Amino acid sequence: MTDSRRGLLLINTGPGKGKTTAALGTALRAVGNGMRVLVLQFLKGSWHYGELDAVEPFGDNFVIRQMGRGFVKVGGAETDPEDIRMAHEAWEEARQAILSGEWDMVVLDEINYVISYGMLDPAQVVETLRNRPEMVHIILTGRNAHPSLVELADTVTEMRDVKHAYQKGILAQRGIEY
Numbered sequence: 001m002t003d004s005r006r007g008l009l010l011i012n013t014g015p016g017k018g019k020t021t022a023a024l025g026t027a028l029r030a031v032g033n034g035m036r037v038l039v040l041q042f043l044k045g046s047w048h049y050g051e052l053d054a055v056e057p058f059g060d061n062f063v064i065r066q067m068g069r070g071f072v073k074v075g076g077a078e079t080d081p082e083d084i085r086m087a088h089e090a091w092e093e094a095r096q097a098i099l100s101g102e103w104d105m106v107v108l109d110e111i112n113y114v115i116s117y118g119m120l121d122p123a124q125v126v127e128t129l130r131n132r133p134e135m136v137h138i139i140l141t142g143r144n145a146h147p148s149l150v151e152l153a154d155t156v157t158e159m160r161d162v163k164h165a166y167q168k169g170i171l172a173q174r175g176i177e178y
Helices: 019-032 050-054 056-061 081-100 111-116 122-130 147-152
Strands: 009-013 037-041 062-066 105-109 137-141 155-158
Touching: 009 019, 009 147, 019 037, 019 062, 019 105, 019 137, 037 081, 050 056, 050 062, 056 062, 081 105, 081 111, 081 122, 111 122, 111 137, 122 147
Parallel strands: 009 137, 009 155, 037 062, 037 105, 105 137
Antiparallel strands: none
């Protein structure tokens, strides 16, 4: 066991609820300890989430940026080239933010989806994470974390549903899901 201090790479993945929520809780803990936090949401963008208002009092110490248009269509229909362009733009901003050393923690919300949908090359992400400044913490969220990222990570948490209100026909609730 070593007591060296360094930035950690955390992944919240799996089919269950709470991946982004857990990342935001860790980010809140970080800002409470005087750290600067940047959250880049790769797909979110069409809805207004409560966390956007909640972090306003922290000013430039806790910034959330929505980088997408909302839900991305994949599978049967080809992915919209505009969504791919936005994903690449979001990645470039993320890469610059990580390497700048300006942030103590960078959360790449839903990046695992972007990679698993084939919109972003995981090798680019791995290279940047390997070359980041020593004390920068990174959190990646989304289902289906790429094996190369799981291997690189310090901590991987897999969320799974045991029971979910949606299964009983209860719709998403303000303050819980958004």
